[in-house]
Amino acid sequence: MSLDDVKTSDFKYVGTSPDRPDGLDKVTGRAKFGADAYAPGMLHGAIVRSPHAHAKIISIDTSKAEALDGVKAIVTRADFATGLTGSNWNVLENIMASGTALYDGHAIAAVAATSPLIARDAVKLVEVTYEILPHVTDVDKAMADDAPIIRAGAADKSVPEGLHPNVVRYHESGHGDVDAGFAEADLVIEDHFRTEATHQGYIEPHACLGTLGGDGKGEMWCCTQGHWNVQKLCSALLGLEASQLRVTASEIGGGFGGKTVVFIEPVALALSRKANRPVKIVMSRSEVLRASGPTSSTSMDVKIGMKKDGTITAAKGVFRLQGGAFPSAPMEFTAMCAFAPYNLKNVKQIGYDVMANRPKQAAYRAPGSPMGAFAVESVIDELCNKLGLDPIDVRLKNASHEGTKASYGPTFQRIGLVETLEAAKAHPHYTAPLKPGQGRGVSCGFWFNFGGETSVTLALSMDGSAQIVVGTPDIGGSRASMALMAAEELGIPYENIRCTVADTASLGYNEVSHGSRVTYASGLATIKAARAAVKILCARAAAKWKIDPEAVDWVDGCAVPSGPNAGDFEPMPIARICASMGRTGGPISGHYEASPEGAGVSFATHIVDAEVDPETGKTSIVRYTVVQDAGKAIHPAYVEGQYQGGAAQGIGWALNEEYVYGEDGRLQNDVFLDYRIPVASDLPMIDTVIVEVPNPGHPHGVRGVGETSICPPLAAIANAVSAAAGVRLHELPMNPPRILAALEKRG
């Protein structure tokens, strides 16, 4: 991107926080979410799920269910495409089992009936005969020699000889000589850490309405982070042509990565094809927890060497991630992010993707990164404690900066880690006195951010207002951000712009809303589309003025002569140019399609104060400050919301959220009563500091902000809790029984 294209200061609209465009619809209940769609003749689908963690399916008898009045269709794996390979096969196997149930909650069959209650009753009438197989749900046990094999031959070529068949992928990266580095250190600490799987906890369960006719043409309405992906996967799983399936994304009640995949959508279409009626499926919360895509659980070993002055001499990490009964755990992200904040001469990271009898993990906000940060930043904290060093000073001393060779390979461009550390150190929170029983923790965190396939159209109306058509579902306020960036480029008020998330038939391909890519990539495309439209606007003015189009500038929503030599003309406003667009050359639009590759990486530093009740092990988070580099905050209130949301989810993950599996391999806590997400009164006010170190890869300097905010909390909270309790916690969640046990063990 040439420097001329970049504007990082003197903004008029960018950097303000106007009302969100979807606000009124959402507070009045008018917004349509996944479950809010209805169609004439619609049936209700329900899914038969395995009660076993691992079992061979001997037979499925649907006769009694079919005989129930109101049941219109039943599907099993036989009703989906055959001959799939690779990730498509894995997705299909996950949404509808073939020969073996691989986890508690695995879909075995599905029913469509005229009411939800009839569908529920019909599910109970489907008789499945199982042969129960030995199961394993723990990551370390799944790697042990005696672990039951979940699927022989699932490993790829990366896995070294001699590992259990449940280890399906292997990653190794780094540079330098870690052994030599450890030898240079004054203190080396090596420790073992574990984290349990958690769920994104989006408030809206998966819901969809699908129609598929015998002609192979279909319609799908669903809550998703990416409807082109739904189109691609559903058409593959059902044997359709992608363009014959039109997918519309509903408003979305949270996704956090968990809605980047499909679960019920292909099932609704298969039922619809069989029943020749529209079919709606809405997951219960229990189904969401049992059979959507939680995070990986982990087992990690981290070793770091430090000199007395705080210089890190070497760092090594081994990260084992369990990602369910499919190859998918994001262990390479864990490995690559773990040491990324630090400028290290000697670093090595190893990752293992391990299968276990659990649901296929899905992305959860910076997938893999928070767990690695938990282990690494805990060890750094311990080194600082033992060497009597300030934790922010040590991080500043070792911080990655422009030109650092990253732990995962590339050389960093302009990045803002140092700026976040300096802002954290200067923040009043960092030096505020602590009360007895309280402890303070800090941590850094890193996420790559992403670009991806992006298409945007911007069309001007006759009155000079603008509509932006994007293909990235709005999961974090992106419609407001798009409108702000377009307002800045067009020089018209934010209120004169409407941004719509189009269906798959209305726009070119768009990658899923993930990787914190939307404000970056769709934003870049929006700016480019607006600039394309501005070019046409200038040309129309030039034609009217009979001067060279190059001699026209665009200023504050008006075409103006670029200088005295261009001629003496009054500024021509956008509304006047647009009013005559039909007779001056036709409608005026701008388009942009690309896969931009300049997503700037992002860093954050969090400060947390925790208070631990030494008699019960109960933790309260009493103060929390997020400092993060946003590149440029387009809509600062939304950016603050992302910062606070990441911290809030991190507090849940660190303290009380976990997947609890019984000896029988069944999920014990499949409702929000026992899957303990933080409630509002569990959280302090989360303070935010927006650091802005512009990303050279975006015309307004944007870096993605959605995911980095969940990278530091696990470690920052663990460091605070460990300081408050006076004993190091190595395992998440740090729930009261675990903290009390650690205190008792210390004596």
Added chain:
Amino acid sequence: MQYHTPASFEDASKIAAKATGITRFLAGGTDVLVQLRADIVTPDTLIDIKHIDGVHDITRNSDGGWTIGVAVTGAEMTEHADLGGDWPGLVEAMDLVGSTQIQGRATLTGNLCNGSPAADSVPAMIAAGATVTVSGPNGTREVAAEDIATGPGRTSLAQGEIVTAVNIPPRAAGGGDAYLRFIPRTEMDIAVVGCGINLAVDGDTITAARVVLGAVAPTALLDQACADAIIGSTLDDAALEKLAAAASAACNPITDKRGTIEFRTKVAGVLARRVAKIAYERAQAGGAS
């Protein structure tokens, strides 16, 4: 499913006595309807008792005791002008159940008859010496609150029997009660451990006490050893330590998704100490309003 709205307890009892399959009485529905919607229990007979005269009343009796109707909600108890003055521990325990919305529906009787060992109001009711009036085909009897639940989800009520009122004894001068529960969050949880204590003082000396532990055994535990640990004491540190040890010793918990045996055993002692201090302070402050 048959849904009934009897106008009297007699009718309710008759319907229940004749019913086959699963019968549930419906007051606030905060357990029954949740179990129904979650497909855990689908009753064949649902008897809504909210249309019976007097079920919404909180009545102060001539002896100073209280009668609480079976459809009185937690919110009505909390908002009552005098009940909380006599029995702050009981009212606070009921107030801990669920959210504000749940408080608008949930009832003391429902919390008792649901049979959960973790029910918050039950240790407080037992500590208070509450009884319930039970009507059935064989007449009416008065049953101590501690004799209703017999195990998780089970009660001593026979078919056709129905609780018609909760009876709280008069609050004597020099008495006080309290209830605390342990949950990992601040709201919206089920007690991992609960403890209700009602005691009386003469000057600084405890003359009587009832100590009840919740969520540490198949039913709420009324434990005499805990009471004995503090009766006759001025709740000095030694008495508190004896109480904590007795409470931990009384526990017969399980390890489950909500907590471990070790944790529940330890925290039962911690809570007993904390609850005793509050009840003692209240007793010294006078007790009855």
